[in-house]
Each structure stands twice: as structure tokens, then as C-alpha cells.
Amino acid sequence: MFYMMMRINFKTILVILVVAVLSSILTSWNGCGTGYFFRSGHHHRDRLANVEPGYQEIDCNINGGYLISCRREGDEVYIPFSFIHKYFEIYGKLVTYDGLERFEWLHSYSKIVSPKGRYDPRGVFMTFENYNVEVRERVKCVTGLDGVPMSTQWESQGYYYPTQIAQFGLSHYSKNLTEPEPHRKILEDGDKIKQDWLVPQGSVMSRPYDVQTNSYVLKYASPETSTSGISLSLDHVLSFVLKLDLSIKDNGSITVLMQHREKRDFYHLHYTTTNIPLQSLNNHIYYGIGSTNNLWRRLTRDLVVDLQKGLSFNDKGKSKKLSRSKLKLLKIILNGSGKIDNVSLSTSEHMEQFYDSAKWFVANQNVSSGGWANPVRRKVANGMGTLDPGWYSAMGQGHGISVLSRAYYHSGEERYLQAAVRALKPFRIASSRGGVEAMFLDKFVWYEEYPTTPSSFILNGFIYSLVGLYDLKTIASGKDSLEAQELFDKGMLSLKNMLTLFDTGYGTTYDLRHFTLKTAPNVARWDYHSTHINQLLLLSTVDSDQVFGITAERWIGYMNGKRAAHN
Numbered sequence: 001m002f003y004m005m006m007r008i009n010f011k012t013i014l015v016i017l018v019v020a021v022l023s024s025i026l027t028s029w030n031g032c033g034t035g036y037f038f039r040s041g042h043h044h045r046d047r048l049a050n051v052e053p054g055y056q057e058i059d060c061n062i063n064g065g066y067l068i069s070c071r072r073e074g075d076e077v078y079i080p081f082s083f084i085h086k087y088f089e090i091y092g093k094l095v096t097y098d099g100l101e102r103f104e105w106l107h108s109y110s111k112i113v114s115p116k117g118r119y120d121p122r123g124v125f126m127t128f129e130n131y132n133v134e135v136r137e138r139v140k141c142v143t144g145l146d147g148v149p150m151s152t153q154w155e156s157q158g159y160y161y162p163t164q165i166a167q168f169g170l171s172h173y174s175k176n177l178t179e180p181e182p183h184r185k186i187l188e189d190g191d192k193i194k195q196d197w198l199v200p201q202g203s204v205m206s207r208p209y210d211v212q213t214n215s216y217v218l219k220y221a222s223p224e225t226s227t228s229g230i231s232l233s234l235d236h237v238l239s240f241v242l243k244l245d246l247s248i249k250d251n252g253s254i255t256v257l258m259q260h261r262e263k264r265d266f267y268h269l270h271y272t273t274t275n276i277p278l279q280s281l282n283n284h285i286y287y288g289i290g291s292t293n294n295l296w297r298r299l300t301r302d303l304v305v306d307l308q309k310g311l312s313f314n315d316k317g318k319s320k321k322l323s324r325s326k327l328k329l330l331k332i333i334l335n336g337s338g339k340i341d342n343v344s345l346s347t348s349e350h351m352e353q354f355y356d357s358a359k360w361f362v363a364n365q366n367v368s369s370g371g372w373a374n375p376v377r378r379k380v381a382n383g384m385g386t387l388d389p390g391w392y393s394a395m396g397q398g399h400g401i402s403v404l405s406r407a408y409y410h411s412g413e414e415r416y417l418q419a420a421v422r423a424l425k426p427f428r429i430a431s432s433r434g435g436v437e438a439m440f441l442d443k444f445v446w447y448e449e450y451p452t453t454p455s456s457f458i459l460n461g462f463i464y465s466l467v468g469l470y471d472l473k474t475i476a477s478g479k480d481s482l483e484a485q486e487l488f489d490k491g492m493l494s495l496k497n498m499l500t501l502f503d504t505g506y507g508t509t510y511d512l513r514h515f516t517l518k519t520a521p522n523v524a525r526w527d528y529h530s531t532h533i534n535q536l537l538l539l540s541t542v543d544s545d546q547v548f549g550i551t552a553e554r555w556i557g558y559m560n561g562k563r564a565a566h567n
């Protein structure tokens with residue numbers, strides 16, 4: 001999977017650090033006095049305080065290759081942190097707390113969150129309550145057709161990427177369990193709560209009983225030629241997740257008028273019956289919700305996300321930040337004819353968005369193969385064959401299973417369970433033949449995030465697929481559970497045997513291409529390294545094998561600058 005880079009913002013050359021302190025940190029793990037990169041003094045900090053102030057400029061010769069400017073103070077030499085930052089990929093920043101300014105040194109830019117208890121497939125998924133999938137730059141928009149994100153990562157016009165859709169679902173499920181209760185306000189339910197809609201001449205509105213849904217609903221018709229439509233004026237702030245049930249005729253639309261409270265700009269969000277995910281012209285943004293003719297469906301829209309994505313789309317993908325607190329909702333406008341019901345505004349609708357994801361996985365599965373196709377061409381590395389559109393990912397399958405297991409647990413609806421069980425099929429088919437199963441040295445089964453030839457053996461995607469299998473084996477019962485368990489057990493056996501192949505002694509590798517392609521290792525950046533650790537910590541709560549806890553601890557050490565001992 002791919003993260004946004006979250007490097008600590010490093011400012012210019014500000015800080016100079018004591019070299020002796022640096023070298024002792026760098027070598028503290030191997031506990032060996034030789035091999036200091038910079039060893040020019042052995043003063044203690046408190047002795048330095050007595051040294052006369054003032055310093056001399058001095059050149060540092062870097063491995064005989066080039067010179068940089070350093071400073072000398074007595075026997076001590078100080079090296080600019082900006083140099084150290086680049087040279088060692090060490091992070092640091094000036095911070096002030098307790099009324100004191102300090103320099104904070106960080107070996108890595110990631111953090112580890114220890115699990116609070118045994119992992120529960122009914123609960124939060126990893127640390128996904130912190131994910132905001134839809135605001136990522138490589139998400140074009142959340143479509144009005146399905147309510148799931150559309151990716152632009154590998155193809156700019158946008159496509160459905162199962163892994164991303166699952167992460168969207170799992171993040172909303174996890175947020176539902178961790179966030180405070182949302183504020184909800186029902187605007188109109190056609191029955192107990194009614195509003196004074198402005199119905200212009202030539203338009204009509206009524207609140208008949210709808211037998212299909214056993215509910216009073218709001219029925220309206222406004223000629224397409226109407227310049228104003230039927231409207232409801234509001235002066236609404238802060239809760240911007242719109243939810244409504246609707247059944248509107250072709251060519252109809254629902255428009256939300258928003259305003260920026262400082263800039264005074266107006267924005268029109270139009271939800272129309274087209275199939276075009278996103279169009280935008282000036283401050284008019286159009287989301288296609290597809291045809292709904294005579295069928296009721298629920299539409300859940302985070303208006304701020306829709307607005308941001310629309311404005312970014314206008315500006316050729318340049319990400320737009322809009323603060324929720326700066327926006328105001330002024331009007332809801334109905335155009336054309338149709339019926340609506342249960343119109344509400346909330347601070348969040350996590351379960352609605354979770355179920356949009358779960359329903360996508362049911363509706364978009366190849367029922368005979370059990371796979372969710374990745375509709376893009378993908379080249380993982382030189383020397384590996386290109387994946388043609390339609391490939392399956394063990395990570396996408398596993399994540400999809402994690403979503404569906406939770407949906408089945410939460411709703412009790414069999415269709416979610418059935419789709420999850422079907423999704424096991426590609427786990428038994430070789431990656432070279434359209435499945436996701438690879439073999440390591442003809443001995444250990446591996447589920448491939450990318451089913452490349454030769455195999456890539458990507459660690460994080462494999463573990464995510466195992467988590468999916470674990471979820472299903474836990475939530476399902478009988479033979480469904482056993483089927484998932486068998487795949488899970490085989491994968492865990494491989495992981496226990498192969499885990500340390502990813503250990504470099506100071507970090508981890510992302511995959512095993514150094515073995516299959518005989519190239520340099522693909523070292524995991526800290527984001528992925530910390531994902532590896534978080535995954536091991538999760539597994540250590542459900543499997544008693546010591547290898548997970550012990551390895552995780554060593555890998556955490558690497559993030560604090562420790563290294564494996566050398567000979």
C-alpha cells in the first residue's frame with residue numbers, strides 16, 4: 001500500500017549539534033567504540049559550559065570527497081544539522097515546551113501505537129481510525145454513483161481501486177467506534193418534521209404516503225425550465241454530512257448552495273442523474289448519482305469533501321484545503337421531479353459510508369472467481385512482468401474480506417458473508433494463473449499484494465491479507481470459518497519462517513526483490529517500517545509465537561537508532 005509521505009518539515013540550517021553526542025547515539029546499539037563517523041572530542045556537556053565562548057570556522061572533509069563548513073570550539077567540532085539530516089536521514093526540529101526551547105532529535109519520522117488489547121475483528125481495524133482516505137490527493141472524489149473513493153494513483157481519469165475502497169470503509173467503521181457521537185439534525189421527513197420549502201409558480205410539492213417504503217415522503221415537480229427550482233433556505237454551519245433517501249426522475253438534480261463565510265464565495269454542489277463521476281465549472285460542481293427512476297436509494301455526501309474535490313478538479317488536481325468552520329450551507333434546491341425523504345445533516349455518517357464500501361464489494365465482485373479486479377496496468381519493478389488490467393491483489397482481497405466480515409457481523413446479512421467466502425478463491429490459485437498465491441522456494445505459501453512474475457513477496461500486503469483471513473475465520477462459523485482458517489494457518493507458518501528475511505539489521509525491506517531479482521534490496525521507508533511493526537504487534541495479540549513480539553521490539557529499536565550488533 002502507499003502512504004503519503006509524512007516527513008517532518010525540516011527548516012534551514014539552524015542547529016548545530018555536539019558531535020560527540022551524535023556519535024554516541026549512532027553507535028550505542030552495537031556498543032563498540034570503533035567506527036565513529038565523527039570523533040574529534042570526548043568532552044562532556046557540563047564541561048563544555050566552561051569552555052570559553054567563541055568558535056572558529058573549520059572545513060570538514062567528508063570521506064575525502066568534498067568539504068563542508070563546520071565549527072570548532074576547543075577540542076570539539078560541530079557539524080550543521082542540515083548536513084546530518086541529509087547524510088544520515090535523521091530528523092529534527094526546534095520545539096518549545098515547559099518554557100524552554102529544545103532541539104528534538106528523531107531517528108525516524110513515524111510513531112508506533114501499541115495495541116490496547118487482543119485484536120478483535122468486530123472492532124477497530126489496526127489504527128485506521130486515523131485514516132482520512134477520501135481527502136488524499138490521489139483520490140479523485142467519492143463517487144455519487146457508489147459512495148466510494150475513486151483513485152487517480154496509476155491512471156489520471158480515475159478508477160475503482162479495491163484496496164483503497166476497503167481502507168475507506170475500514171476507516172469509517174473504526175471512526176464509528178472511536179469518535180464521539182455525531183450531531184444529527186433531521187431537516188425533513190415528510191411526516192413529523194416539515195420545512196417551509198419555497199415552491200415557485202408552476203412547481204408543485206406534496207407529502208403523500210409511499211407504499212414502497214411505508215413512509216410519508218416529499219414529492220415534487222419543478223419544470224426543467226424553472227430558473228429557481230424548489231428551495232429550502234438554511235443558515236447551517238458545522239455539520240455538513242448530508243443524508244437523504246431519494247427517487248428522482250432523469251434529468252432532475254439536487255443542488256446544495258454553500259458559501260465561504262470570509263471570502264463570501266458561493267459554491268454550487270449539483271447531484272445529477274448522469275453517470276459522470278465529477279465535472280466542474282467555476283464554482284459549479286457536478287456529481288453524477290446515476291439513474292434512480294422509481295427506485296429509492298440513500299445518498300450520503302460529505303459536502304466539504306465534495307466541495308474540496310470539485311475545486312481541486314477545477315484546478316487540475318491541486319489540492320484545496322477548506323476549513324469546515326469557514327463554510328455555511330445556504331440552500332437545498334430541487335430541480336426536475338421526484339421524491340425525497342429523511343433529509344438530515346450530521347457531523348458524520350460513518351456507518352453509512354462504511355456500508356457504501358461493503359455494498360461496493362458485494363456488487364463488484366466477479367462471482368465466479370471471487371476476485372475484485374484492479375482495472376489498471378501496473379509495473380512493480382524492472383525485471384518483473386507488467387500486470388495487465390484485471391489482476392487481483394491479496395491485499396485487496398484481504399481488505400475486502402475485512403470489510404465484509406464486519407458488515408456481516410454488524411448487519412447479520414448473509415450476502416456480506418457469501419461475498420467474503422467467495423473472495424477466498426484467488427488465495428488458492430497461483431499468482432501466475434490469475435490468483436494471488438506464490439511459493440517461496442517451493443516450500444512456503446505467500447499471498448501476493450501484486451501477483452508479479454517473478455514474485456515480489458511484499459510484506460505489508462501479505463500481512464494485511466492474513467488479517468482479512470483471520471477476520472473471516474473469527475466471524476464466520478462452520479466450514480466457511482475452517483476454509484479461512486486453513487489459508488490463514490498456512491500463511492502464518494510462512495510468515496513465522498520468513499519474517500526475518502526482511503530484517504536489514506537497521507530497518508526492514510519492503511519486499512524480497514533482492515532475492516527474486518537479485519538486485520539491491522528495496523528498503524522500507526519509515527512509514528512502511530512502522531506499518532510492519534504495527535502489524536506484528538497485532539499478530540502478537542492473536543498468536544502466541546514469540547517471533548512477533550521479539551521481532552517487533554527489535555524493529556522498534558531501529559526506529560530509535562539502534563542497530564543489530566555486528567561481528
Ligand SMILES: *[C@@H]1O[C@H](CO)[C@@H](O)[C@H](O)[C@H]1NC(C)=O
Binds near residue numbers: 348
Ligand atoms: C456508530 O454507529 C451507530 C449505528 O450502528 C450509531 O448509532 C452511532 O451514532 C455511530 N457513532 C459514531 C460515533 O459514528
Ligand SMILES: *[C@@H]1O[C@H](CO)[C@@H](O)[C@H](O)[C@H]1NC(C)=O
Binds near residue numbers: 215245246296341
Ligand atoms: C425514512 O426513514 C424511516 C425511518 O428510518 C423509514 O422507515 C423510511 O422507510 C425512510 N424513507 C424512505 C423513503 O426510505
Ligand SMILES: *[C@@H]1O[C@H](CO)[C@@H](O)[C@H](O)[C@H]1NC(C)=O
Binds near residue numbers: 226229251255335
Ligand atoms: C434545472 O435543470 C436544467 C437542466 O436539466 C437546467 O437547465 C436548469 O438550470 C436547472 N435549474 C436549476 C434551478 O438548477
Ligand SMILES: *[C@@H]1O[C@H](CO)[C@@H](O)[C@H](O)[C@H]1NC(C)=O
Binds near residue numbers: 249251
Ligand atoms: C432528459 O433529457 C433528455 C434530453 O434533453 C430527454 O430526451 C429526455 O426525455 C429527458 N428525460 C426525462 C425523464 O425527462
Ligand SMILES: *[C@@H]1O[C@H](CO)[C@@H](O)[C@H](O)[C@H]1NC(C)=O
Binds near residue numbers: 366367368369434
Ligand atoms: C470472472 O472470472 C472468470 C473466471 O476467472 C473469468 O473467466 C471472467 O472473464 C471474469 N469476468 C470478468 C467480467 O472479468
